[in-house]
Amino acid sequence: MTTATPTASQTRVWDLFVRVFHWSLVLSVVLAAASGFLLESRILLLHISAGLAAAALIVARIVWGFTGTTYARFAEFVPAPADIRGHLAGGSRHLGHNPLGALMVLALIVLVLALAVTGLVVLGGVDKSGPMAPWVSYALGSGVLGLHEALAFGILALAALHFAGVVFESRRSQENLARAMVTGVKERRPGDHIAPARRAHPALAVAAIAVLAAGGWAVTASQAARPVPGLPVATLDATYKAACSECHIAYNPSLLPAAAWLGIMAGLKDHFGENATVSAAEAETITAWLTANAAETADTKLAHRLALRITEPPFAITEQRYWKRLHTEIPDAVFANRAVGAQSNCAACHADAEQGRFSPFAIDLPKETLK
Numbered sequence: 001m002t003t004a005t006p007t008a009s010q011t012r013v014w015d016l017f018v019r020v021f022h023w024s025l026v027l028s029v030v031l032a033a034a035s036g037f038l039l040e041s042r043i044l045l046l047h048i049s050a051g052l053a054a055a056a057l058i059v060a061r062i063v064w065g066f067t068g069t070t071y072a073r074f075a076e077f078v079p080a081p082a083d084i085r086g087h088l089a090g091g092s093r094h095l096g097h098n099p100l101g102a103l104m105v106l107a108l109i110v111l112v113l114a115l116a117v118t119g120l121v122v123l124g125g126v127d128k129s130g131p132m133a134p135w136v137s138y139a140l141g142s143g144v145l146g147l148h149e150a151l152a153f154g155i156l157a158l159a160a161l162h163f164a165g166v167v168f169e170s171r172r173s174q175e176n177l178a179r180a181m182v183t184g185v186k187e188r189r190p191g192d193h194i195a196p197a198r199r200a201h202p203a204l205a206v207a208a209i210a211v212l213a214a215g216g217w218a219v220t221a222s223q224a225a226r227p228v229p230g231l232p233v234a235t236l237d238a239t240y241k242a243a244c245s246e247c248h249i250a251y252n253p254s255l256l257p258a259a260a261w262l263g264i265m266a267g268l269k270d271h272f273g274e275n276a277t278v279s280a281a282e283a284e285t286i287t288a289w290l291t292a293n294a295a296e297t298a299d300t301k302l303a304h305r306l307a308l309r310i311t312e313p314p315f316a317i318t319e320q321r322y323w324k325r326l327h328t329e330i331p332d333a334v335f336a337n338r339a340v341g342a343q344s345n346c347a348a349c350h351a352d353a354e355q356g357r358f359s360p361f362a363i364d365l366p367k368e369t370l371k
Contacts, residue, residue: 009187009188010185010186010187010188011095011185011186011188012184012185013071013095013096013180013184013185013186014071014072014180014181014184015068015069015071015072015184015200016184017064017068017072017205018061018064018068018069018071018072018181018184019181019182019184021057021060021061021064022181023181023182024053024057025054025057025058025061025108025112028050028051028053028054028057029050029054029112029155029159031046031047031050032047032050032051032054032115033152033155033156035047035050036051036152037152044360044361045361048119048123048130051115051116051119052116054112054115054116055112055113055115055116056213058109058112058113058116059209059212060205060209061109062109063205063208063209063212064205067200067201067202067204067205067208068200068201068205069198069200070096070195070196070197070198071095071096071097071195072200073195073198075198076096076195076198077094077096077097077101077102077105078102078106079099079102079103083099084099084100084103086099087099087100088100092191092192092193093173093189093191093192093193094192094193095186095188095192095193095194095195096195098169100165101165101169104158104161104162104165107158108155108158108159108162111151111154111155111158112155114151115148115151115152115155118144118147118148118151119148120132121136121140121141121144121148122141122142122144122145122148123141124136124141125137125138125139125140125141125142125144126138126141126142126145126301127141127301127359127360128228128230128231128299128300128357128359129359129361130220130223131219131220131223131224132223133223133228134223134226134227134228134229135223137230137299138230138299138300138301138303138304142301142304166178175187229299230298230299230300231298231299231300231355231356231357232252232253232254232293232297232298232300232303232355232356232357233252233253233254233293233297233356234355234356236250236252236354237285237286237289239282239285239286239289240285240286240289240290243276243278243282243286244276247274247276248344248345249344249345249346249347249353249354250354251317251346251353252353252354252355252356253289253290253291253292253293253294253295253356254293254294254295254297254298254300254302254303254307254356255295255302255303255306255307255317255356256290256294256295256307256310256315256317257294257295257296257307257308257310257311258290258291258294258295258296259311260294260310260311260315261287261290261291261294262287262291263313263315264315265283265286265287265290267313268283272314272316294307295307295308296308298356300356300357300358301358302356302358305322306320306322306323309322317344318343318344327343334365337366339366339367340366346358348366349363349364349365349366350362350363351363351364
């Protein structure tokens, strides 16, 4: 980050922390927005990382707003209504944030934090991951998704307004405000609104940020250790697995509703063109276990969006519209490749298929299919 030496007519306004924070937040928001709107599971981790980085930057900025240098302090730039009216009426120039710029900063702080919170709720409820997973249902997570997306559009709108405001103020005041946020230096002019000097407390800021970071890490770790309700049964019944894995992978029972499993078990003589009959005792054991752990018992995305909608024979998962939409960008050659073999071989690409999780973080196409 460039640090200029002020001349007699200049003064240092933005300290190094404020400048690094500003441009780091720009990068984080751009990465989060780009990866979020692309909606590809392969870059979901990038989206989450960028969003959490933006939230962490905001928390650090809030701490610096109470402990930092003069023009970084909230006490200096949080405007009163009279300040806003005076600025709109053409009042004195502000060395730091003008009242409208200050409102923009506060709005961005609130929106980024709201995005982070709603994002964690969505992650916990829909993907059953993160610190909110033990507490959030799929219904709540999927419901909050719309709010999360609306907030994302809101922050893009604010960013556009902020950019337009910087351009407008730069022309009106005949100074390059973007360059000032790089160098930290602005020209001092007669009649400027100059804030009383405040002493920064960097050691206190570092200590506060460290405490908050440690607290956040401890809370996240403690929540990760809690059981997540609504997950599919993780261990397959031995009788079921032995009977079904002879011909194909043993599917987790959460992938079909109980009625579908009953239909499949009743039609084993013609099981997708094959005779898959088992002994009466085995059939009774398998049927009881499948229906006891069917999609109705799971609170996952696939249970709600895919499994519970399969109500008619032949109960083929790969024939469902939702499955096809999720796999529309995967070429047929990938499924035909020897490493996969068929669309029904979920375990070839989903490391957690047997557990019924199908987490976006556990997807890995076999290397042979990428050649």
